[in-house]
Amino acid sequence: MYKQDNRLAVRGTYIHAPKLGEIEVVESALIVVGAAGAVEQILLPDDPSFEANCRAAKDAGHYVQLRENQYLLPGLVDLHVHAPQWPQAGRALRVPLEQWLQQYTFPLEARYSDIEFAQCVYQSLVNTLLANGTTTALYFASIHLESSLLLAQICLESGQRALVGKVSMDNPEQCPDYYREQSTSAGLATTEAFICGVKSLPNNQLSMVRPVVTPRFIPSCTDEMLLGLGQIANQHDCHVQTHCSESEWEHQYVLDRFGKSDTECLADMGLANGKSVFAHANFVSDEDMTIIHEAAVGIAHCPMSNIYFANSVFPTRKALNTGINVGLGTDIAGGPSPSLLFNCQMATSMSRILESGVDPTLRDSVRGVADSRLTFQEAFWMATAGGGAALGENIGVFKPGYCFDAIVVDFNVEHSNIANWPELENADEQLEKIIYNANRQNIVRVWVNGQTVVDRASSR
Amino acid sequence: MYKQDNRLAVRGTYIHAPKLGEIEVVESALIVVGAAGAVEQILLPDDPSFEANCRAAKDAGHYVQLRENQYLLPGLVDLHVHAPQWPQAGRALRVPLEQWLQQYTFPLEARYSDIEFAQCVYQSLVNTLLANGTTTALYFASIHLESSLLLAQICLESGQRALVGKVSMDNPEQCPDYYREQSTSAGLATTEAFICGVKSLPNNQLSMVRPVVTPRFIPSCTDEMLLGLGQIANQHDCHVQTHCSESEWEHQYVLDRFGKSDTECLADMGLANGKSVFAHANFVSDEDMTIIHEAAVGIAHCPMSNIYFANSVFPTRKALNTGINVGLGTDIAGGPSPSLLFNCQMATSMSRILESGVDPTLRDSVRGVADSRLTFQEAFWMATAGGGAALGENIGVFKPGYCFDAIVVDFNVEHSNIANWPELENADEQLEKIIYNANRQNIVRVWVNGQTVVDRASSR
Structure with a gap:
């Protein structure tokens, strides 16, 4: 292109x-x-x-x-897409996050050692996102170097502005044997190879496609991996993406392991800065929000995915009032739809249902969270300028x-x-x-x- | 056709x-x-x-x-569509129900004295619904005899199975001067003329289009109107449709005026039977649910519209467990989308958010309503067989x-x-x-x- x-x-x-x-x-x-x-x-x-x-x-x-x-x-800016999950977009939404990962998602992502399968899926997804108006996407690929580079190349050839991350996950307690880095050091080396590979892609002079340091989420990574990735991000001046306090299970896991929140951990590991985007952040505390704001971290709000896997609504109004740059993500395939306009609609709708509450047997004064609503104008800002601000790009x-x-x-x-x-x-x-x-x-x-x-x- | x-x-x-x-x-x-x-x-x-x-x-x-x-x-069965509101589908969703009616909806519906405007809107809507797979629709038209008959005729000519109601609303305290029946008796006479008009439409031998007795909702109608419509429905063996306990405001209005619920009132007026469909029903009590079930009344669940105008989620799981025939409605234009498949998706999504709750600062054990979820299979039943059962049709x-x-x-x-x-x-x-x-x-x-x-x- x-x-x-x-x-x-x-x-x-x-x-x-x-x-x-x-x-x-x-x-x-x-x-x-x-x-x-x-x-x-x-x-x-x-x-x-x-x-x-x-x-x-x-x-x-x-x-x-x-x-x-x-x-x-x-053009629309999608701050959270799992490219290898595209084949399961719109199915398997009935199980909780941890089961969804182990039973459906990890087996699917493991297939991307097959470069032909990757070629077919990734080209289909990039075409689909472009056709839905997504001009910039922040992608999680898989743990595989070769197919993750292929995704970057497909974005470049298809003309999509993209930030692509090879996923890092090395914790044997949380990752299955069939889908895990060979070792922490091998995983870190592969991330560096990926960064260099994306930067040196032919025709990437304008940096239309950029590499992203991508610890899947804290449970998937050892301490060494997280620290190592923080150093790599700093050395290469790279964007960073990860999941943050998405579900109650995940949030509690981190509290149990570290005695502090996802946000505090990620900041400690050098993974929270102006080039970082945290996905979801549903369960962050007020203190976490302050850290996120002061570190100029962006948040990818994924309203559809939240329904199925966060089991709550991200308090977007509060995050925006704190001054955080919040953009929108489809979160394929935790979110079923490739359309960011649809997620823009759902960000508005979910903010209304957060404000009004859900249970009609309670009085309206107590069933929701006052002052939570977003206007469609604000949701549209998130889908465009907000996403750009979260990435620090002039888009x-x-x-x-x-x-x-x-x-x-x-x-x-x-x-x-x-x-x-x-x-x-x-x-x-x-x-x-x-x-x-x-x-x-x-x-x-x-x-x-x-x-x-x-x-x-x-x-x- | x-x-x-x-x-x-x-x-x-x-x-x-x-x-x-x-x-x-x-x-x-x-x-x-x-x-x-x-x-x-x-x-x-x-x-x-x-x-x-x-x-x-x-x-x-x-x-x-x-x-x-x-x-x-x-084919999909849409149990709740306001045909004259089609031009405002997807806008003005920010205001509460009572304001939305007075400021946006009644002025728009009043325009359907203009038969050319009606022709243009109604043909556009029927084409759109058919193209989205809606083979049967239960329509509210407006208070106007001529354009309501035109809607029935357009459905017939376009080949859509339809149940069409001329809207009845005569309460001067709730309806504006510019959009109200001339008198209660004139309104009742017009309803009878409408019923006869639909039944005698050329080429309606198979009753592909049926007339529906349609008190807008209790606040819009005098006691005499409600009683008269109950008698007409009985005499002509007609379907009945109305809104029931949609919002807290509306539910409270009926409690204040009659000292009983919408459901009890409608039953008293002869408007609750096996050919009746109540839209929404978010705030019905357990006793109301029993009445609805025993009278074989159907419910039109409108998940998108509920977000904006009911400010809660209809407890669909409970209604289905009670044995009620629940179908789905787009509720154009309280709901923005003409697609029943989309509302099918949203019925599933909203049931999940009812179950899990919305406020992440509460523990998951207390923020939602346990055992509320619907599967997509159940939502699909509602969009097809459930809608057919609610109407008593073999579809x-x-x-x-x-x-x-x-x-x-x-x-x-x-x-x-x-x-x-x-x-x-x-x-x-x-x-x-x-x-x-x-x-x-x-x-x-x-x-x-x-x-x-x-x-x-x-x-x-």
Whole structure:
């Protein structure tokens, strides 16, 4: 997918969330993208250079004009995807986390020593995520060096911005014999080899794909592994991802083993910094939230997965109020859906049910947690700008200097489920309708870094 | 759409839920449909007459063979749809029920005095529901006779099995001047005119569309209206639908006005019987549940709508254990999505969150309601056979004598979000994947009463 010149000019109405809770709708704008794929300028029709820029882009053959009923949105940022679990997306949701791992997930992940199987699954997943508008994904791969590198390569070739982690897990008490690093030192060495391998992939000059240090979660790792990974992350200035206080079982396991919380442990091990993303964090304490905020760690909130495997709702409102950068994750396959727009809807819905509670035999004043609700505008911020902020990348907003990662949502495609009555609503409400009813077929075009990676517009 | 001969034979693998909690998968079956649209027989390949029946159907030109990766499922039964609210599906979900009605919903519904507007909205909705696999829908229309009859006619012409109610609401204390029956007696007379009008629609010989007595909910109606509607339902042997104990506000309103619950009131008014469907019922007591069960009233559970407007989760497990016929409703536009498969997923998800609770600061032993979970198999029963049982119609199961209302789900369509690894899973798990990730584009064919009403297979 790599090309040297990503220049582009897109004219149409865009909607984004430059600040938490604020939606900005800009009609008939012209977004001018430079050769390196970043936004150079955003012009309005009354700008004296507007028409000249349109003409220049037309003459150069890189002008795109959106149609009526089409909106330009920032590309979606998925902060938590287990790539090898894609074949089981949407099944086996009935068992608790620890059983789900041992009975379903570890046996499946162990198959990725088979590079052909990996090729088939990973290409299917990356295509699916791109088609659903996910322009950036933070992936857990498996423990295998070769197939994890293959995932990075597939992302690069498919044009998806990606952060990919080879999973580290070496604790014989928690990991089965058939799916565990050969030794702690071998595991650490493989992680370093993975980091170097991703950085030296052909055509990765722009670092479109980055390596991520990825201890699965504390129970899977020995102390030595965690400390070693912290050092590697520091030496290579790498992103870090792991699960943090996801379920009551897992949270209690760490308290029992270390006498402190996941967050405190991860901070001690050098795994909590501005390039870290913790998935879930449902059971963190107020003190943990302060640590997370002060260390500038991002949180991947996975609302669907929480229903099945965290058995509670992450107090997102509280985390946002603390100032933490919270983004959204599909958590395939703990979460069943590859759609981040769907998870955006569910983040809103789950925050409402956290606020109102669930048990109708209790009075409303006691059954929920007051002041927990998120607006759809805030959920959309998390799915775009919030995810970008959690990763420390210039993505998720239309702004000069930010990468042009974007999707076109079309209300008028043949199989749309969006009830389209534009004369009855404003653009904010149209965004609400996108979040609630847009399907994959409504996303007709996707750009990453100025490059077209999905284009259905021409096939209609 | 009406034709005299609906004969058909469909060969392929079907999945249905003949009993609550049990999924039956029958491979390579031949379902033979008679001229009136009902299943005549279901043959397996080892039946001596299997091949002869295939040949006869081929010769007659009404043989359909499913492809690999296609499953035949019963058509979906949506027990609660507000047709006039379709334009606001997916917006205005932030306000409480009473405000949502007065500020958004009543002004929108009042527009259906405009028959052209009604034509446009109703045709769009019926097409959308059919495309999502909803073969039977129980509709609230508006208070207007003409446009409510138009909805019935559109269903008939589009080939959807439908039960349609002109809404009754005459209480000046709760209904705005601009959207209320002219008087109680005028409202009752209009309801009778509506019933006769639906029954005498041209081409409605098979009663594919039926009239439904539809008091909006108790707050909207005077005592005289409720009593009068009970009498009308009895005289005309009509179905009845209304909202029952949906929100705490509404439930308390009825307690204050009558000193008893919605369920007790509705029973007193002659509105609770084997042809009645109560929507929501979140706040019913154990005694109410017993009344509902003994009167053979069905319940329309609307999991998405409950999040926003009931602020609690309907205790579905308890209702099913009581023996009540519970089906599912989209509750457009209290629920944002026209997809019943999505609501099937959400019924499962919401039952899990009712069981586990939401607040992670409480211990898991106290934050939820034990034994509340539904399996996806049970949710699928509700979406099909349960909905049929609630209506007292022979639909929702493949069985001789039952109407052939069916959908074909195809895993291999171009824009599918289903991760398809059939070699890794059984048919039950494939159904789970359908419930979690099938979009409208996966539904490639829909039959109602043996007639094709959606056919995308040929356009691929």
